[in-house]
Amino acid sequence: MKKKSALLWLVLVFVLGGLTAFYLMTNSASRSSESWDRQFAVPDIERVYKIFIADRRGHSTLLERGNRGWIYNEKYPANPHVMKELLHHIQYLDVYYLPAHAAIPTMVKDLATKGIKVELYDSKGENIKTYYLGSPTADGVGTYAIMEGAEKPYVVYNPSIRGSIVGQFMITGDDWRDKTVVRENPDRIRYVSIEYPKQQNQSFILEKKAEGQYSLSPFYEFTPRINKPLNASIIEAYLQGFRQIGAESYENGLPAAKRDSILQTVPFALITIKNEEDKETRLRLFPIETPVVNQKGKTAVVVRYHVDWNGRDLMLMQHNLLKKILWGYESFF
Secondary structure (H helix, E strand, C coil): CHHHHHHHHHHHHHHHHHHHHHHHHHHHHHHHHCCHHHCCCCCCHHHCCEEEEECCCCCEEEEEEECCEEEECCCEEECHHHHHHHHHHHHHCEEEECCCHHHHHHHHHHHHHHCEEEEEECCCCCEEEEEEEEEECCCCCCEEEEECCCCCCEEEECCCCCCCCHHHHCCCHHHHECCEEECCCHHHEEEEEEECCCCHHHCEEEEEEECCEEEEEECCCCCCCCCCCCCHHHHHHHHHCCCCEECCEECCCCCHHHHHHHHCCCCCEEEEEEECCCCEEEEEEEEEEEEEECCCCCEEEEEEEEEEECCCEEEEEEHHHHCCCCCCHHHHC
């Protein structure tokens, strides 16, 4: 009986010893596999102050963290929604799986011919890491990737999403830019004028005279003045509409002939906004009317505008977003 008991103890010791050795070997292999060339993520995303992206087609993008958000190519406010997605990928990028040895030559060729270079820098301008992203995998989840200076590529992914991450790094041009056209504190607006070339009697000029006090006058001298007291609450409600108005898209890529044709037509409205910091925003609205047959067989009209923004950009904007500021002179009484 004692011999059997001793034998059982001996077997148990060997089993436990084997399990312990397996655990240590596995854990050691796991730690060694977490080498620098696999660490694509930047968990502390606040460390990232500058992102440089370049592709093989000659496109390059510079994104820098500023006091009021990210700046695109040292000039334009970056789209906060696009930046949120990009930073999320940078923060959580992880190895999806290790490629088979036979697949490595194909991956390396892909990265060499199609790879997108991503450089990340901290607030001091020091490089955090640089890697290359290639094509998506066949399952649409992973993306070919290799760390600069490494010999072996990996397949990476963002565990929190379903789908390849590379598209977020392939954005170019105006798609990086913030599409906010008007963003004003209503209390800081000192001047608004709207000129309606085809409805001149509805054109007006609204000016701030003192805190909570405004004057309203016709835009054209020949328009009869309405001699009624202004309703301050109506003016305050109107100015709320200038808090934020965004565009649907940039249209700067239109052919020059098409752009010129649009800008040479008579605009529906010309809007000028000035704030107390002397910032001026100018909009010229050119209507686009699209007939749509609804379920009852009646024709409805969906209205958008081509908008000349400060004489610099051509935007596409929805009437439903602009209508809150497209008031007429008579609307304030």
